[in-house]
Amino acid sequence: DIHVTQSPSTLSASLGDRVTITCRASQSISIWLAWYQQKPGMAPKLLIYKASNLQSGVPSRFSGSGSGTEFTLTISSLQPDDFATYYCLQYYTWAFGQGTKVEIK
Amino acid sequence: EVRLVQSGAEVKQPGESLRISCQGSGYRFNTYWIAWVRQTPGKGLEWMGIIYPGDSETRYSPSFQGQVTFSADKFIDTAYLHWSSLKTSDTAMYYCARNGDDKPFDSWGQGTLVSVPS
Numbered sequence: 287d288i289h290v291t292q293s294p295s296t297l298s299a300s301l302g303d304r305v306t307i308t309c310r311a312s313q314s315i316s317i318w319l320a321w322y323q324q325k326p327g328m329a330p331k332l333l334i335y336k337a338s339n340l341q342s343g344v345p346s347r348f349s350g351s352g353s354g355t356e357f358t359l360t361i362s363s364l365q366p367d368d369f370a371t372y373y374c375l376q377y378y379t380w381a382f383g384q385g386t387k388v389e390i391k
Numbered sequence: 392e393v394r395l396v397q398s399g400a401e402v403k404q405p406g407e408s409l410r411i412s413c414q415g416s417g418y419r420f421n422t423y424w425i426a427w428v429r430q431t432p433g434k435g436l437e438w439m440g441i442i443y444p445g446d447s448e449t450r451y452s453p454s455f456q457g458q459v460t461f462s463a464d465k466f467i468d469t470a471y472l473h474w475s476s477l478k479t480s481d482t483a484m485y486y487c488a489r490n491g492d493d494k495p496f497d498s499w500g501q502g503t504l505v506s507v508p509s
Binding site for chain 1: 428435437438452494495500
């Protein structure tokens with residue numbers, strides 16, 4: 287099994303902050319990593335696929351990078367709508383990260 | 392517009408059987424894999440497995456193999472998740488999601504809450 291370790295589990299930030307979330311895979315997964323945003327009571331929403339491809343309709347302040355075992359999701363300037371929980375998914379063998387809750391500082 | 396609509400919340404007793412559904416619309420349902428994802432407060436999101444409605448080929452996560460069964464009826468664009476004997480630990484929200492072209496889980500159902508009180 288290829289595990290993914292996501293960090294941090296919680297992140298406190300202010301409007302306008304640059305925010306970075308990291309996922310590390312236990313083995314190389316090439317670029318088979320996606321990022322999702324989930325708000326309370328809602329299904330997750332795809333943000334990024336193949337590590338760095340922005341899903342249609344997602345604001346450009348979201349970006350993804352990385353390959354192999356280390357990946358990051360960056361929000362360039364945090365907006366009110368961005369306070370949510372974020373998950374990575376490695377879809378080489380299918381496993382989610384543990385999630386990162388982005389809270390208001 | 393791609394849509395996945397899941398069946399409503401269920402409350403069951405331990406040992407009972409249950410089948411929940413996920414109906415697709417707005418795309419060729421038979422040609423995209425459908426995944427099932429469990430969400431619990433303690434464990435976040437868990438990939439349960441995947442089914443191809445066109446021929447009902449299935450792949451299960453080792454954690455869920457033997458615990459649940461996936462099926463699909465391609466004539467009514469619906470996928471199913473089935474338990475033969477529920478446990479209290481099956482209490483969770485269950486989502487179906489479409490595996491898109493190069494895009495994993497690009498569309499999700501609204502979720503089905505399954506409660507199995509002790």
